[in-house]
Structures are given as C-alpha cells and as structure tokens.
Amino acid sequence: MARRALTTTLLMATAIAVLSLYPVPQSGLPGSDRAHHFLAYALLSLPLSMVRPLFAPVTFLAASMYGGAIEFVQPAVGRMQEGGDLIANVMGAAVGALLGVCLGFLSSRLAAWREPPPLRDAANRCDIDGSER
Secondary structure, three states: OOHHHHHHHHHHHHHHHHHOOOOOOOOOOOOHHHHHHHHHHHHHHHHHHHHOOOHHHHHHHHHHHHHHHHHHHHHHHHHOOOHHHHHHHHHHHHHOOOOOOOHHHHHHHHHHHHOOOOOOOHHEEEOOOOOOO
C-alpha cells in the first residue's frame, strides 16, 4: 500500500511539474487558477499522508517546498511567478495532508471493525450448558 501511495505521489508531482512549467497561455480548464493549484497540491499530499499519517507533517512541508520551487522556476520558462499561487499550493498541501490522515484513520477503523473476532482456543471452550469440555 505504501509503494502504491509513493508511486501515485511521484506521478502527481511529475504531472504538476509538466503542467506548471510548460509555457501555455490558457489552460482551458473550468475553474480558477488558484483552485487548480489548491486541488493539485491537495492531491499531491493526500496519498502518503493517508498510508503513513505520522509522515503527514513532512509530506506537507515537502509538497509546500515543491510548490515554492516550481513558482521560483516559472519565470525561466515564460510563466508568471505569483504569490497567490504559492498560497494556494500551501493551503492545498495542508488540506490534503489533513484529509489523508483522517481518511487513513477511518480506513484503519473500518478494517478493524470488519475483522472477525478472534476464536477462543480449544482449552477455553464451553458446552452450551456452561460446563467445560
């Protein structure tokens, strides 16, 4: 599960880099540019935070620094560097990490709830009338 989350995160980071550094004047996607940044970085930090909740702060910081690095490099490829985009990146990374922790906790609780109760060993079995075998 952790390997799948890491693979998903790396693919998401690659997609973010390509879409953020490719010189395109308009995205043509519905919604605002800030919403796209928020959603991308929420999706970036969610998988690892979900499977490794203790790493959520590190995941948040790494995603935020990644967003900052991309904003710093954008002028070199003909894109605009915007502080509002960086704020949306950081907010998205925070929400994604928090949501990942919550979903991971919920998932583990549901898995524990679905698990059948442990069977008693043969030495502790009782007959229907309560007498031991």
